[in-house]
Amino acid sequence: MLKKIIYFIVNWISFFITSFIPVKKDLVIFTGTSLSNYNENSRYLYEYLVKNKKFSPMWVTNSKKVYDYLCDKKYPVMWHKSLSGAWCYMRAGVVIGTGLSYPSLFMFVGKRTKKIWLSHGAGIRGTNAVSSGFINQFQLLKKFHAFDFLIFTSKFMDTYQGKLQFLIPKNKRKILGFPRCDHLFNLALLENSKNNKSTVKNFNMPIKENTRVLLYAPTWRPEECESDSLLLFQLSEFNYSNFNNWLKHNNIVLLISVHASARETYKDLSSYGNIDFIPDDPLIDINQIITEVDLLITDYSSIATDFMLMNRPVIFVMLDYDYFYNDYGLLEDIRLTLPGVEVDNINSLELSIIDLLNNPEKFQQKRDKYLEKYYDINNTNACSNISNFIENLI
Numbered sequence: 001m002l003k004k005i006i007y008f009i010v011n012w013i014s015f016f017i018t019s020f021i022p023v024k025k026d027l028v029i030f031t032g033t034s035l036s037n038y039n040e041n042s043r044y045l046y047e048y049l050v051k052n053k054k055f056s057p058m059w060v061t062n063s064k065k066v067y068d069y070l071c072d073k074k075y076p077v078m079w080h081k082s083l084s085g086a087w088c089y090m091r092a093g094v095v096i097g098t099g100l101s102y103p104s105l106f107m108f109v110g111k112r113t114k115k116i117w118l119s120h121g122a123g124i125r126g127t128n129a130v131s132s133g134f135i136n137q138f139q140l141l142k143k144f145h146a147f148d149f150l151i152f153t154s155k156f157m158d159t160y161q162g163k164l165q166f167l168i169p170k171n172k173r174k175i176l177g178f179p180r181c182d183h184l185f186n187l188a189l190l191e192n193s194k195n196n197k198s199t200v201k202n203f204n205m206p207i208k209e210n211t212r213v214l215l216y217a218p219t220w221r222p223e224e225c226e227s228d229s230l231l232l233f234q235l236s237e238f239n240y241s242n243f244n245n246w247l248k249h250n251n252i253v254l255l256i257s258v259h260a261s262a263r264e265t266y267k268d269l270s271s272y273g274n275i276d277f278i279p280d281d282p283l284i285d286i287n288q289i290i291t292e293v294d295l296l297i298t299d300y301s302s303i304a305t306d307f308m309l310m311n312r313p314v315i316f317v318m319l320d321y322d323y324f325y326n327d328y329g330l331l332e333d334i335r336l337t338l339p340g341v342e343v344d345n346i347n348s349l350e351l352s353i354i355d356l357l358n359n360p361e362k363f364q365q366k367r368d369k370y371l372e373k374y375y376d377i378n379n380t381n382a383c384s385n386i387s388n389f390i391e392n393l394i
Helices: 002-018 040-051 064-072 083-091 137-145 155-163 179-185 187-196 240-249 260-265 286-292 303-308 321-329 346-358 364-374 382-393
Strands: 024-030 056-061 077-079 092-097 114-117 149-152 173-175 212-216 252-256 275-277 295-298 314-316
Touching: 002 083, 024 040, 024 083, 040 056, 040 092, 040 179, 040 382, 056 064, 056 083, 064 077, 077 083, 083 092, 114 382, 149 155, 149 382, 155 173, 155 364, 179 187, 179 286, 179 303, 179 382, 187 286, 212 286, 240 252, 240 275, 240 346, 286 303, 295 303, 295 346, 303 314, 303 364, 314 346
Parallel strands: 024 056, 024 092, 056 077, 092 114, 114 149, 149 173, 212 252, 212 295, 252 275, 295 314
Antiparallel strands: none
């Protein structure tokens, strides 16, 4: 109760002070999916503004590793809970968020500061479904309506997510693309990354000549979902040792990207050699890694959209599809137009991996159809699009 009282008092003091402090219109504040991570759309837009000397970008963090990294690069960075941090929040002309809230400290970000949502992803799970962390949908929608502008990747996402799911008015919705996807249109970079796999080599994986890299990246699952996060290992007749030996025999490694809870459950995976988690490092961003990945295994995750921009194959493991489609809610029945192979047993998985690695052009037309809905491929320079939008805004 005492903490709540103190928090209430500090919030009102900060709100009162901010009302009298003029904003610095070109000061743009960024953070990642959390204050401790240097990742997501915000990272790519921030670096673009720093390198192009546009505005006064500032990254906020509570991670010493992120802070030291940005200081070494001579990039503008500040501590979240600090006097300089509070001053920056008060002066900010624009704040950028990718999750359910924008960066702020108490109520030091005032009404005159423009709040922009860059989104966490574009895919079939982009609904107003809520988990136990919310009382109802209205509580969730209130979070999105706290932003002044929301960025989408296509007319479909603008309409079906922005308008119909989030109830955002037209003047607040902008189709500008994702900064994290700009480099996925660079064919020379993609080919070089796929061949060299320089980042994956640093993960202590057995990368040899012609080694192919698989990425398993399932979506986050709410508490109400009874399924295990890593459904790949729940496939019929799956055996860790046998699958690891199969990967080794075929010169393939499997990287896994999951939330922290799943790491604890499966913390002994590294002992298998060709299967391991992506290191838990606040400086690692998944879109830096996918350029080196030959094939993606996923489910309802928006990473499928980013990955398909590179025109590479996808395998789907959706053992809990009935829950997600009927109870949680998806934007559409993706099984009707699935842009890849769905598997439910280990034999089918192994056969599909070899087939798609050898024939990556399979499902290309379906991938193109999928992207027509979820990502407008004409938005090849989202950083420039959003930078110009902010410039006009301020």
